[in-house]
Amino acid sequence: MRSLVVICIYMSALMLVAACSPESATLKVERPLVQPEVQIPQYEKPIIKPAEWITEDGGQSQLDFNPQVDILFVTDNSDSMKSAQENLVRNIDKFTxxxxxxxxxxxxxxxxxxxxxxxxxxxxxKDQYQIGDLRFIKNSQGQSASNRRFVAKSDNNSKLIASTLNIGVTPYAQGGPEFEELFSPLAAAIEKTGRGATNEGFFRQDAQLVVVLLTDADDSSKSINPEEMAQKLIDFKGGRAEKVSVYGVLVRPQDSDDYKDWDLRIHPKYHPECFDMTSQKNPKNNGKCTGFGPDRLEKFIVAANQNEGTPDQIRAKHIMSIVSPKFGDDLAKIGSDITVKTLAKEIFLSQRPRTDKNGQLMVRVRYGKQVIPQKAKGGWLYNPENNSIELSGDIDYEYVEGARFSVDLAPLTLKQQQ
Structure with missing residues:
Protein backbone atom coordinates (compact mmCIF):
# COMPACT_ATOMS: atom_id res chain seq x y z
CA MET A 1 0.00 0.00 0.00
CA ARG A 2 2.82 2.34 0.87
CA SER A 3 4.52 1.60 -2.47
CA LEU A 4 1.41 2.53 -4.36
CA VAL A 5 1.20 5.84 -2.57
CA VAL A 6 4.85 6.64 -3.43
CA ILE A 7 4.29 5.94 -7.11
CA CYS A 8 1.24 8.18 -7.16
CA ILE A 9 3.14 11.05 -5.56
CA TYR A 10 6.03 10.67 -8.10
CA MET A 11 3.69 10.71 -11.07
CA SER A 12 1.84 13.77 -9.76
CA ALA A 13 5.12 15.68 -9.39
CA LEU A 14 6.19 14.77 -12.88
CA MET A 15 2.95 15.99 -14.38
CA LEU A 16 3.20 19.23 -12.46
CA VAL A 17 6.69 19.94 -13.86
CA ALA A 18 5.55 19.26 -17.44
CA ALA A 19 2.63 21.62 -17.04
CA CYS A 20 4.91 24.46 -15.94
CA SER A 21 7.38 24.07 -18.91
CA PRO A 22 7.13 26.67 -21.72
CA GLU A 23 7.74 23.87 -24.20
CA SER A 24 5.05 21.70 -25.57
CA ALA A 25 3.63 19.35 -23.00
CA THR A 26 4.40 16.46 -25.29
CA LEU A 27 7.63 14.78 -24.29
CA LYS A 28 10.02 14.31 -27.27
CA VAL A 29 12.64 11.64 -27.23
CA GLU A 30 15.60 12.66 -29.52
CA ARG A 31 17.67 10.06 -31.34
CA PRO A 32 21.37 10.10 -30.58
CA LEU A 33 23.27 12.50 -32.90
CA VAL A 34 25.47 10.77 -35.52
CA GLN A 35 28.66 12.76 -36.23
CA PRO A 36 29.27 13.00 -40.04
CA GLU A 37 32.70 12.10 -41.42
CA VAL A 38 34.91 15.17 -41.42
CA GLN A 39 35.91 16.24 -44.96
CA ILE A 40 39.28 18.05 -45.08
CA PRO A 41 39.01 20.72 -47.81
CA GLN A 42 41.57 20.43 -50.65
CA TYR A 43 42.97 23.76 -51.85
CA GLU A 44 44.92 24.42 -55.10
CA LYS A 45 48.35 26.01 -54.81
CA PRO A 46 48.02 29.71 -54.27
CA ILE A 47 47.64 31.56 -57.54
CA ILE A 48 50.50 34.00 -57.97
CA LYS A 49 49.37 37.41 -58.98
CA PRO A 50 50.62 38.73 -62.32
CA ALA A 51 54.22 39.79 -61.94
CA GLU A 52 55.24 43.40 -61.99
CA TRP A 53 57.16 44.07 -65.19
CA ILE A 54 60.14 46.38 -65.25
CA THR A 55 62.18 47.82 -68.11
CA GLU A 56 65.94 47.53 -68.03
CA ASP A 57 67.18 50.76 -69.48
CA GLY A 58 67.93 53.45 -66.92
CA GLY A 59 70.44 55.12 -69.21
CA GLN A 60 72.86 52.20 -69.14
CA SER A 61 75.47 52.73 -71.81
CA GLN A 62 75.38 49.02 -72.65
CA LEU A 63 71.90 49.51 -74.08
CA ASP A 64 73.19 52.01 -76.61
CA PHE A 65 73.91 50.29 -79.91
CA ASN A 66 76.82 51.74 -81.81
CA PRO A 67 78.78 48.68 -83.01
CA GLN A 68 82.27 49.56 -84.19
CA VAL A 69 84.75 47.66 -86.33
CA ASP A 70 88.31 48.58 -87.29
CA ILE A 71 89.37 46.66 -90.42
CA LEU A 72 93.09 46.67 -91.13
CA PHE A 73 94.49 45.21 -94.35
CA VAL A 74 98.12 44.07 -94.31
CA THR A 75 98.90 44.04 -98.02
CA ASP A 76 101.87 42.63 -99.87
CA ASN A 77 103.18 45.25 -102.32
CA SER A 78 105.89 43.12 -103.89
CA ASP A 79 106.05 42.89 -107.68
CA SER A 80 104.18 39.57 -107.87
CA MET A 81 101.06 41.01 -106.19
CA LYS A 82 99.83 43.27 -108.98
CA SER A 83 97.05 40.98 -110.24
CA ALA A 84 96.01 39.99 -106.71
CA GLN A 85 95.58 43.63 -105.66
CA GLU A 86 93.57 44.35 -108.78
CA ASN A 87 91.36 41.34 -108.06
CA LEU A 88 90.75 42.63 -104.53
CA VAL A 89 89.80 46.08 -105.77
CA ARG A 90 87.39 44.62 -108.35
CA ASN A 91 85.62 42.61 -105.67
CA ILE A 92 85.89 44.91 -102.66
CA ASP A 93 82.20 45.86 -102.88
CA LYS A 94 81.30 42.24 -102.17
CA PHE A 95 83.52 42.32 -99.10
CA THR A 96 82.13 45.56 -97.73
CA LYS A 126 111.49 55.53 -101.85
CA ASP A 127 108.05 56.00 -100.34
CA GLN A 128 107.38 58.04 -97.21
CA TYR A 129 105.84 55.24 -95.17
CA GLN A 130 107.65 53.72 -92.23
CA ILE A 131 106.98 50.34 -90.68
CA GLY A 132 103.33 50.05 -89.57
CA ASP A 133 102.21 53.39 -91.01
CA LEU A 134 98.66 53.53 -92.34
CA ARG A 135 98.54 54.63 -95.97
CA PHE A 136 96.81 57.90 -96.84
CA ILE A 137 93.33 57.81 -98.36
CA LYS A 138 93.35 57.91 -102.17
CA ASN A 139 90.68 59.10 -104.58
CA SER A 140 89.50 57.24 -107.67
CA GLN A 141 92.46 58.69 -109.64
CA GLY A 142 94.89 57.10 -107.20
CA GLN A 143 95.95 60.39 -105.65
CA SER A 144 96.06 61.19 -101.94
CA ALA A 145 92.73 62.85 -101.25
CA SER A 146 93.63 64.26 -97.85
CA ASN A 147 96.00 63.88 -94.95
CA ARG A 148 93.71 61.26 -93.41
CA ARG A 149 94.95 57.71 -93.15
CA PHE A 150 91.73 55.67 -93.07
CA VAL A 151 88.23 55.58 -94.50
CA ALA A 152 85.39 56.04 -91.99
CA LYS A 153 81.63 55.53 -91.97
CA SER A 154 81.16 59.28 -92.30
CA ASP A 155 82.77 59.13 -95.76
CA ASN A 156 79.92 56.89 -96.97
CA ASN A 157 81.96 55.97 -100.05
CA SER A 158 82.79 52.39 -101.06
CA LYS A 159 84.86 53.64 -104.02
CA LEU A 160 87.10 55.47 -101.58
CA ILE A 161 87.77 52.16 -99.84
CA ALA A 162 88.64 50.45 -103.12
CA SER A 163 91.08 53.12 -104.25
CA THR A 164 92.73 53.35 -100.84
CA LEU A 165 93.33 49.59 -100.68
CA ASN A 166 94.94 49.66 -104.11
CA ILE A 167 98.40 50.54 -102.83
CA GLY A 168 100.19 49.26 -105.94
CA VAL A 169 103.43 47.31 -106.15
CA THR A 170 107.11 48.15 -106.10
CA PRO A 171 109.38 45.93 -108.22
CA TYR A 172 112.44 44.43 -106.56
CA ALA A 173 114.77 46.41 -108.80
CA GLN A 174 113.19 49.64 -107.57
CA GLY A 175 113.54 48.74 -103.92
CA GLY A 176 110.51 46.50 -103.45
CA PRO A 177 110.49 43.90 -100.65
CA GLU A 178 112.17 40.53 -101.11
CA PHE A 179 111.52 38.88 -97.74
CA GLU A 180 108.00 39.99 -96.87
CA GLU A 181 107.32 40.59 -93.20
CA LEU A 182 103.69 40.85 -92.08
CA PHE A 183 103.96 40.44 -88.30
CA SER A 184 106.50 43.18 -87.69
CA PRO A 185 104.50 45.97 -89.44
CA LEU A 186 101.29 44.73 -87.81
CA ALA A 187 102.88 44.90 -84.37
CA ALA A 188 104.20 48.37 -85.18
CA ALA A 189 100.79 49.55 -86.40
CA ILE A 190 99.02 48.87 -83.08
CA GLU A 191 101.81 50.61 -81.21
CA LYS A 192 101.44 53.84 -83.22
CA THR A 193 98.11 54.73 -81.64
CA GLY A 194 98.75 57.40 -79.03
CA ARG A 195 98.06 61.10 -79.33
CA GLY A 196 100.12 62.52 -82.16
CA ALA A 197 101.16 59.06 -83.35
CA THR A 198 100.94 58.12 -87.02
CA ASN A 199 97.85 55.92 -86.64
CA GLU A 200 96.04 58.06 -84.08
CA GLY A 201 92.27 57.61 -84.16
CA PHE A 202 92.13 54.42 -86.22
CA PHE A 203 91.99 51.85 -83.43
CA ARG A 204 89.11 52.28 -80.96
CA GLN A 205 88.89 50.67 -77.55
CA ASP A 206 85.49 48.98 -77.91
CA ALA A 207 85.68 48.21 -81.63
CA GLN A 208 85.97 44.77 -83.16
CA LEU A 209 89.51 44.47 -84.55
CA VAL A 210 89.69 42.68 -87.90
CA VAL A 211 92.99 41.98 -89.67
CA VAL A 212 93.01 40.82 -93.30
CA LEU A 213 96.30 39.48 -94.69
CA LEU A 214 96.71 39.71 -98.47
CA THR A 215 99.88 38.06 -99.76
CA ASP A 216 101.34 35.34 -101.97
CA ALA A 217 104.24 34.84 -99.55
CA ASP A 218 104.75 33.73 -95.94
CA ASP A 219 105.76 35.94 -93.04
CA SER A 220 109.51 36.48 -92.70
CA SER A 221 109.55 38.44 -89.43
CA LYS A 222 112.45 37.44 -87.21
CA SER A 223 111.46 39.41 -84.13
CA ILE A 224 108.09 37.73 -83.44
CA ASN A 225 106.52 34.31 -83.98
CA PRO A 226 102.88 33.50 -84.93
CA GLU A 227 101.67 32.74 -81.41
CA GLU A 228 103.27 35.88 -80.01
CA MET A 229 101.66 38.00 -82.71
CA ALA A 230 98.23 36.55 -81.95
CA GLN A 231 98.65 37.22 -78.24
CA LYS A 232 99.83 40.76 -78.94
CA LEU A 233 96.55 41.51 -80.72
CA ILE A 234 94.49 39.99 -77.91
CA ASP A 235 96.44 41.96 -75.31
CA PHE A 236 95.88 45.09 -77.39
CA LYS A 237 92.12 44.51 -77.01
CA GLY A 238 92.42 44.18 -73.24
CA GLY A 239 92.59 40.39 -73.24
CA ARG A 240 89.22 40.08 -74.98
CA ALA A 241 89.92 37.38 -77.56
CA GLU A 242 86.38 37.69 -78.91
CA LYS A 243 87.25 41.21 -80.09
CA VAL A 244 89.94 39.93 -82.48
CA SER A 245 89.42 38.29 -85.88
CA VAL A 246 92.13 37.51 -88.44
CA TYR A 247 91.56 36.41 -92.04
CA GLY A 248 93.96 35.47 -94.80
CA VAL A 249 93.78 35.77 -98.58
CA LEU A 250 96.69 33.46 -99.26
CA VAL A 251 98.26 30.94 -101.61
CA ARG A 252 98.06 27.22 -100.87
CA PRO A 253 100.89 24.65 -100.97
CA GLN A 254 99.24 22.90 -103.93
CA ASP A 255 99.00 26.10 -105.98
CA SER A 256 101.32 26.46 -108.94
CA ASP A 257 104.62 28.23 -108.29
CA ASP A 258 103.53 30.77 -110.89
CA TYR A 259 101.13 32.20 -108.28
CA LYS A 260 103.63 32.26 -105.42
CA ASP A 261 106.25 34.66 -104.25
CA TRP A 262 109.80 33.46 -104.75
CA ASP A 263 110.27 32.39 -101.13
CA LEU A 264 107.48 29.80 -101.52
CA ARG A 265 108.67 28.44 -104.84
CA ILE A 266 110.79 25.36 -105.27
CA HIS A 267 113.87 27.42 -105.96
CA PRO A 268 117.49 26.72 -104.96
CA LYS A 269 118.05 30.20 -103.51
CA TYR A 270 115.18 29.93 -101.04
CA HIS A 271 114.88 26.14 -100.61
CA PRO A 272 118.25 24.52 -101.28
CA GLU A 273 117.02 21.37 -99.49
CA CYS A 274 114.97 20.63 -102.61
CA PHE A 275 118.04 20.42 -104.87
CA ASP A 276 121.23 18.53 -105.43
CA MET A 277 123.67 21.38 -104.94
CA THR A 278 126.74 19.53 -106.25
CA SER A 279 126.76 21.88 -109.15
CA GLN A 280 126.14 25.41 -107.97
CA LYS A 281 125.63 26.61 -111.52
CA ASN A 282 123.09 23.95 -112.43
CA PRO A 283 121.48 22.48 -109.27
CA LYS A 284 119.08 19.62 -109.95
CA ASN A 285 115.72 19.10 -108.32
CA ASN A 286 115.96 16.07 -106.03
CA GLY A 287 112.18 15.48 -106.06
CA LYS A 288 111.82 15.72 -102.29
CA CYS A 289 109.69 18.89 -102.31
CA THR A 290 106.09 19.08 -103.51
CA GLY A 291 105.17 22.66 -102.66
CA PHE A 292 105.31 25.28 -99.95
CA GLY A 293 102.58 27.33 -98.29
CA PRO A 294 102.38 30.19 -95.78
CA ASP A 295 102.80 28.01 -92.66
CA ARG A 296 103.57 30.88 -90.28
CA LEU A 297 100.56 32.89 -91.41
CA GLU A 298 98.26 29.88 -91.03
CA LYS A 299 99.54 29.27 -87.48
CA PHE A 300 98.91 32.92 -86.67
CA ILE A 301 95.35 32.79 -88.01
CA VAL A 302 94.57 29.65 -86.00
CA ALA A 303 96.03 31.14 -82.81
CA ALA A 304 94.21 34.47 -83.22
CA ASN A 305 90.82 32.77 -83.78
CA GLN A 306 91.29 29.86 -81.38
CA ASN A 307 87.82 30.21 -79.84
CA GLU A 308 86.09 29.45 -83.13
CA GLY A 309 86.63 25.71 -83.45
CA THR A 310 89.31 23.23 -84.41
CA PRO A 311 92.33 24.31 -86.46
CA ASP A 312 90.77 22.78 -89.59
CA GLN A 313 87.48 24.60 -88.97
CA ILE A 314 89.32 27.89 -88.44
CA ARG A 315 91.36 27.50 -91.59
CA ALA A 316 88.25 26.67 -93.62
CA LYS A 317 86.43 29.76 -92.38
CA HIS A 318 89.23 32.29 -92.12
CA ILE A 319 91.46 31.51 -95.10
CA MET A 320 90.58 31.91 -98.77
CA SER A 321 92.72 31.26 -101.82
CA ILE A 322 94.26 34.25 -103.52
CA VAL A 323 93.78 32.45 -106.86
CA SER A 324 90.28 31.12 -106.17
CA PRO A 325 87.93 31.10 -109.20
CA LYS A 326 85.25 32.20 -106.68
CA PHE A 327 87.37 35.02 -105.31
CA GLY A 328 84.47 37.48 -105.04
CA ASP A 329 82.13 34.99 -103.37
CA ASP A 330 84.81 33.93 -100.89
CA LEU A 331 85.55 37.54 -100.09
CA ALA A 332 81.83 38.17 -99.54
CA LYS A 333 81.71 35.32 -97.00
CA ILE A 334 84.51 36.94 -95.02
CA GLY A 335 82.71 40.28 -95.14
CA SER A 336 79.49 38.66 -93.95
CA ASP A 337 81.28 36.94 -91.07
CA ILE A 338 82.78 40.26 -90.01
CA THR A 339 79.33 41.88 -90.06
CA VAL A 340 77.83 39.15 -87.86
CA LYS A 341 80.64 39.40 -85.31
CA THR A 342 80.37 43.17 -85.19
CA LEU A 343 76.61 43.16 -84.60
CA ALA A 344 76.66 40.51 -81.86
CA LYS A 345 75.83 42.06 -78.47
CA GLU A 346 75.40 41.05 -74.83
CA ILE A 347 73.16 42.96 -72.40
CA PHE A 348 73.69 42.27 -68.70
CA LEU A 349 70.59 42.40 -66.51
CA SER A 350 70.34 43.84 -63.01
CA GLN A 351 67.70 41.28 -61.90
CA ARG A 352 66.95 37.70 -62.80
CA PRO A 353 63.82 37.15 -64.88
CA ARG A 354 61.17 34.60 -63.89
CA THR A 355 59.18 32.14 -65.97
CA ASP A 356 55.42 31.84 -66.36
CA LYS A 357 53.32 28.74 -65.54
CA ASN A 358 54.27 27.26 -68.91
CA GLY A 359 57.97 27.65 -68.23
CA GLN A 360 58.37 30.51 -70.69
CA LEU A 361 60.89 33.19 -69.83
CA MET A 362 59.08 36.44 -69.02
CA VAL A 363 61.38 38.67 -71.04
CA ARG A 364 60.86 40.89 -74.04
CA VAL A 365 63.72 42.54 -75.97
CA ARG A 366 63.15 45.62 -78.09
CA TYR A 367 65.27 47.75 -80.39
CA GLY A 368 63.39 51.02 -80.55
CA LYS A 369 59.87 49.85 -81.38
CA GLN A 370 61.05 46.63 -83.01
CA VAL A 371 60.50 43.48 -80.91
CA ILE A 372 63.39 41.03 -81.29
CA PRO A 373 62.34 37.34 -81.33
CA GLN A 374 63.71 34.81 -78.85
CA LYS A 375 65.72 32.37 -80.98
CA ALA A 376 69.31 31.45 -81.66
CA LYS A 377 69.48 32.63 -85.28
CA GLY A 378 68.19 36.10 -85.97
CA GLY A 379 67.20 36.78 -82.37
CA TRP A 380 68.28 36.57 -78.72
CA LEU A 381 68.93 33.94 -76.06
CA TYR A 382 69.16 34.19 -72.28
CA ASN A 383 72.47 33.27 -70.63
CA PRO A 384 71.69 32.25 -67.02
CA GLU A 385 75.36 32.02 -66.09
CA ASN A 386 75.94 35.71 -66.86
CA ASN A 387 72.30 36.74 -66.31
CA SER A 388 72.44 38.39 -69.69
CA ILE A 389 70.70 38.66 -73.03
CA GLU A 390 72.86 37.54 -75.96
CA LEU A 391 71.84 39.02 -79.30
CA SER A 392 73.01 37.21 -82.42
CA GLY A 393 74.79 39.19 -85.09
CA ASP A 394 72.38 38.23 -87.87
CA ILE A 395 69.27 40.07 -86.62
CA ASP A 396 67.50 42.01 -89.36
CA TYR A 397 67.28 45.35 -87.60
CA GLU A 398 64.96 48.14 -88.62
CA TYR A 399 67.50 50.92 -88.25
CA VAL A 400 66.35 54.08 -86.49
CA GLU A 401 68.73 56.92 -85.75
CA GLY A 402 69.35 57.10 -82.01
CA ALA A 403 67.33 53.96 -81.20
CA ARG A 404 68.26 52.00 -78.09
CA PHE A 405 67.66 48.56 -76.68
CA SER A 406 65.13 47.95 -73.95
CA VAL A 407 64.63 44.72 -72.02
CA ASP A 408 61.22 44.24 -70.37
CA LEU A 409 61.19 41.52 -67.73
CA ALA A 410 59.24 40.17 -64.77
CA PRO A 411 61.86 39.88 -62.01
CA LEU A 412 62.03 37.12 -59.45
CA THR A 413 61.23 38.14 -55.88
CA LEU A 414 63.94 37.79 -53.27
CA LYS A 415 62.19 34.68 -51.85
CA GLN A 416 61.92 33.11 -55.29
CA GLN A 417 65.55 33.78 -56.04
CA GLN A 418 66.52 31.93 -52.87
Missing part, protein backbone atom coordinates in the same frame (compact mmCIF):
# COMPACT_ATOMS: atom_id res chain seq x y z
CA UNK A 97 78.47 45.00 -98.73
CA UNK A 98 77.31 43.83 -95.31
CA UNK A 99 79.31 46.39 -93.37
CA UNK A 100 78.16 49.32 -95.49
CA UNK A 101 74.56 48.12 -95.86
CA UNK A 102 73.94 47.99 -92.13
CA UNK A 103 73.83 51.63 -91.12
CA UNK A 104 74.37 50.70 -87.49
CA UNK A 105 78.00 49.72 -88.04
CA UNK A 106 80.58 52.42 -87.45
CA UNK A 107 83.58 51.27 -89.48
CA UNK A 108 87.18 52.27 -90.05
CA UNK A 109 89.11 50.76 -92.98
CA UNK A 110 92.84 51.19 -93.38
CA UNK A 111 95.83 49.51 -95.00
CA UNK A 112 99.52 49.01 -94.22
CA UNK A 113 102.12 47.34 -96.43
CA UNK A 114 104.49 44.50 -95.70
CA UNK A 115 108.01 45.28 -94.53
CA UNK A 116 111.51 44.02 -95.22
CA UNK A 117 114.14 44.51 -92.53
CA UNK A 118 117.06 43.98 -94.90
CA UNK A 119 119.57 46.78 -95.37
CA UNK A 120 118.89 46.75 -99.12
CA UNK A 121 115.20 47.51 -98.60
CA UNK A 122 115.80 50.22 -95.98
CA UNK A 123 118.33 51.98 -98.19
CA UNK A 124 116.40 51.68 -101.47
CA UNK A 125 112.77 52.26 -100.45
Missing amino acids: AGVLKNRMIDYHVGVISVWDSSDRYIQMK
